[in-house]
Amino acid sequence: MSHIDVKLKKTFPGTGFNIDVNFTLPKGEITVIFGPSGSGKSTILRLLAGLECAEAGSICLGSQSWFDSAKGINLPPQKRSTGFLFQDLALFPHLDVKANIGYALDGKNSLNSVKKMIEMTELTGLEDRYPHELSGGEKQRVALSRALIRSPELLLLDEPFSALDAAVKKTLYNEIIKLHKKIGFTAVLVTHDLAEAYRLAEHAVTLKSGKVERQGSPEEVFLGKGLSTRIQIPVKVFAMESDEIHTLLTVEENGRTFRVFVDNDEAQSISIGDEVIVAAKASEALVFKI
Known part of the structure; x- marks a missing residue:
């Protein structure tokens, strides 16, 4: 077609x-x-x-x-x-x-x-x-x-x-x-x-x-052209927990730790100790006034 x-x-x-x-x-x-x-x-x-x-x-x-x-x-x-x-x-x-x-x-x-x-x-x-x-x-x-x-x-x-x-x-x-x-x-x-x-x-x-x-x-x-489309943070993986669908990654960035859910398919190539990029689409980011 x-x-x-x-x-x-x-x-x-x-x-x-x-x-x-x-x-x-x-x-x-x-x-x-x-x-x-x-x-x-x-x-x-x-x-x-x-x-x-x-x-x-x-x-x-x-x-x-x-x-x-x-x-x-x-x-x-x-x-x-x-x-x-x-x-x-x-x-x-x-x-x-x-x-x-x-x-x-x-x-x-x-x-x-x-x-x-x-x-x-x-x-x-x-x-x-x-x-x-x-x-x-x-x-x-x-x-x-x-x-x-x-x-x-x-x-x-x-x-x-x-x-x-x-x-x-x-x-x-x-x-x-x-x-x-x-x-x-x-x-x-x-x-x-x-x-x-x-x-x-x-x-x-x-x-x-x-x-x-x-x-x-x-x-x-x-x-719009010329705007960044992604938010990207380099982190290191130091823990992983999986169920049938998702993997929970615990990652560290400049002494701060946080957790990220990914699909198991995406987690297959990731191991504890790996340095990875945590990225999000800019259109899906949440912004809060502090």
Whole structure:
């Protein structure tokens, strides 16, 4: 699949609000559309999916068009290769996990496809449970699996993490990043959460009142050129404790000690006595007046 070029215009009579956007979705990357409530983020997702129709413009995947007002092309949603993860997840309460994931599939290979997706999204052991028997994070993984099961050319994520607490959000961010590395899907995530946008974006678009303000790398869009994007502190490791998921490092810097959580994958190359860099994204730093 080629990158996706998006040029769309849509008016909302009587509201004073219009959509007028022009941006590119790079192939194989997660693009975050960031902006305040009412800026048009979710409407753009619906236009991409074909759930609403723009008045003018185009959505082009290389030589293929999903929408082109000048040529009279407007593919219906079922003809566009998209997967949609809604804010409310929209799981079927009367279907178990495997049936929810495989709902859109047919044919003799559907069971095998569902099994592979369940393994990939670490839902093994939950196949026969119903939505009311799942945690919030598990429901998110089921909905994500269903959105990806048909290998869509574009995955659309409509603020799917907004109702989750911080700990569950962080876990799901890591899972999406890990899954993205495995599959390499092209995705659009809309959010008004800056930390979420910076954590997940490989490409970013900022919206204001239905118009694109900026687009580019997360560093360019959110931090600006010429600014440091990371806080970095050289430290020495003198203790390590691990559980099944995380490793707790106790480190020292100029006579001060503090502890840092890292994923076990990141800790594999670290040993007690090593000198390492503790780094944080500048957009995720906390600042307190003292």
